[in-house]
Amino acid sequence: METVLKLEHLKVNSIVEKIKSAKSILLSTHKQCDGDGLGAILGLYHALKKINKDVRLFTVDEVPRKYHFLDFNNFLEIYEESHPPIENTDLSLIFDTNDFRMVEPLYSELSKKCEEVLFVDHHPILNDGPEPNTGSYIDTTAASTGEIAYSIIKSLDIELDEKIARALYTSIVFDTQLFRFVKSASTSHLISAELIKYEKDPEEIHRELFSTYTIGKVAFLGHVLSKIEYHSKGQVAVLLIKDKYLHRHNLDVDDSRDIIDMIMNIKELKCAALFREIKEGQYKLSLRSKGEAEILSVAESFQGGGHLYAAGAYIEGEYEKIKQQTVDLLTQKLKS
């Protein structure tokens, strides 16, 4: 087990050296943060505190309710346009994205105030997107950025503890969806096996992340799941979630985020597209594929991004048109 993990450590050496020489470090993740980015920066925050670094933790917007069990209220700050300027900082590390647009307006402030701003990520660099800053660390073989944070912490010789383990374990189980998406590597399991020694109730974490349905949410699901459309002989599913559906059941945006993965449990399906209405004529598209069709390029054709088989984009236009365009692209991908 040790050998496998040691190999992983080597790759993050440049980031580790930068952390060693920095006194003040700021950690952040993409907007509408998820369990992966948040878990990774929380784990690293607790670890860097142990070696007496001056660390600050920022998100660019509210952290969704379901992550509140991670207990970050006393030190996590939300950066908004009106936020007082950030003090000069030696190093900023941004986890779980390599696209600065996902970290605005914080990113612009960091570029002014930090010696160095680097991305630590596992998403492929977008073909048409911005080039991540030199020195950034991107490992697309990692199933979560929590695994990268783990390697950094280990390379710094920081001993794990309950807080670090809880955060990193959250990151891994969130992005692998309880070890369903592990990118065929043993790394996620090996690291988790070590983390779980420090975590007294891993099942509580599973519940906090995945058993979050309220009665309202189940009613909402009953409503939206009945509206799924099937195309290409049932291989492609499309769903539109109107803003008013969420309002009607008193839910927020984060409550709609797991629906696409739920749809992907349909056996016959090969890929799915979920459109969430932001306002009329404006949609957040989420795409998923079981692996036969690569869908990142479909997201990129709408100026979006993500992973090869899980991607998304923000789209403006008339719904029926955008939908048809998406279905056509997905069908093409299935044929090629």
Ligand SMILES: [Mn+2]
């Ligand atoms: Mn991630």
